[in-house]
Amino acid sequence: MSNAQFSETLLDSKVDPDSQPGRYANMTDTLLRNVARFDTFATDENDEFQITREDGRKQGIFKVWALPVIPQLEITDRDVDSAIVEWTESLTDRPLALYESMEEWRSFSAVTDRRLQSIFANRELPADPQDAIVELVLRQSIAFAFTSPFYHLEALVADSRDKKADNPIDFSETESGRGKLDVVAMLLPAALKDKLHASRSDWNGCSWADIDQSLERMRSDFLSGEKTLESAQYVLLSKVGHLAGIDPRVVLFAANALEFIPSDVGGKSDDIPQDDALETLLQVLDDTPDNLTTLGVAKETNALIRFLNWCPVILSERNFQCQQWSYDAACATAGSLVSWINGNTESVF
DSSP states (O other), X not given: OOHHHHHHHHHGGGSOTTSOHHHHHHHHHHHHHTOSOOOSSOOTTTOSSEEEOTTSOEEEOSGGGOOOOHHHHHOTTSOHHXXXXXXXXXXXXXXXXXXXXXXXXXXXXXXHHHHHHHHHHTSOOOSSHHHHHHHHHHHHHHHXXXXXXXXXXXXXXXXXXXXXXXXXXXXXXXXXXXXXXXXHHHHHHHHTGGGOOOBTTXXXXXXXXXXXXXXXHHHHHHHHTOOSHHHHHHHHHHHHHHHHTSOHHHHHHHHHHHHHOSSSSSOOTTSSOHHHHHHHHHHHXXXXXXXXXXXXXXXXXXXXXXXXXXXXXXXXXXXXXXXXXXXXXXXXXXXXXXHHHHHTHHHHO
C-alpha cells in the first residue's frame, strides 16, 4: 500500500462532505510529496538534534527535515520557488498577516495530530512483526506529512541561519525577553504549588477527577468574589488557557506535567515563593506590547509550541502515563516503531 492509499484509507472518510474535495486532494498530495530531507534550515553539522552514524559521521535528524511547505499550500498557482518568494514578500513587515498564516497552519497540524492519534489508537496493529512495522512506517510518513506545516513554522520562528531570504521574520530587531508562555512554563508549578498532585518522576496517582476537584474549588472561590489564593489561581489558569487556546483544566494538567518531568526544561514548584510566582505571572499575562513586530509574533508562537509540549490533546487517564500528549501522532509512532524493530530484529532483518 502506498502512502497516498494509506492516507486515503485513514482520512478520506473523515473529510467534511461540504468541503472542497479537489483542494483537499491537492493539499494531501503536496504534504505527502514533501516528506523528504531538504536541508533548508540546517545541515548535519548544525542541526538541533544529531546522531552519530556507524562511521562516526554526525547526521542531523530534525531541522534538516523541515521544509518550506506553507507557501506551497497558500500559493498553489506558482512553482515552489516563486511561491516561497511571493509568500515571504507578502508577510515581511506585516506581523498580523504573519500571525494569521502561522496560526492557521499550526492549528491545522494540531487538528490532524489529534485526529491521527485517535485513528491510530483505534486501529490495531497486525500481529506479524513485519506487517506491524510496515504499518508503523506508513503511519510515521502520514504523521510527518500532516505535521510538516508545523515543522516549517517551528523552523521559521527559531531560525538560526545567516541567510534568511525565505523567512519574513526580521531577526535584526532588538527585542529582549521570551514569549509569555515561556515565562508561564517556568513559574506555573510554583504559582500552583499547593494544587499540584505530581512530584518529580511520580504522578502520585493523579487523575482527571483530582484535577477537576482542585479546579472546582478555585472556581467556586472566584465566583463568590472572595479575594483568596484560590480565586487568583483560577484567574491565572483562565488567562493561561485563553492565551494557549486550551481549557483551564488542561493548564492545571500542564503544571503537574512540568512538576513531573525529571529534567529541568520547565519550572518546578520550589523554584521561587508561591506568592511571587503568582504575582509575576498575572502581571506578565496582563502586559501588552508597545508595538507588534514579526519578531514578537515569532517569539510568542515559539513559546506556544513549547508550552503545548506538556498538554494532552485527547483527554484520558492514559495522559498520566505520558500518552496522547501534543505531537504524539509523530512522536509516539516513532517510539512504537523503534520498539517493534528492537524487539524483532532477527525476524525483520
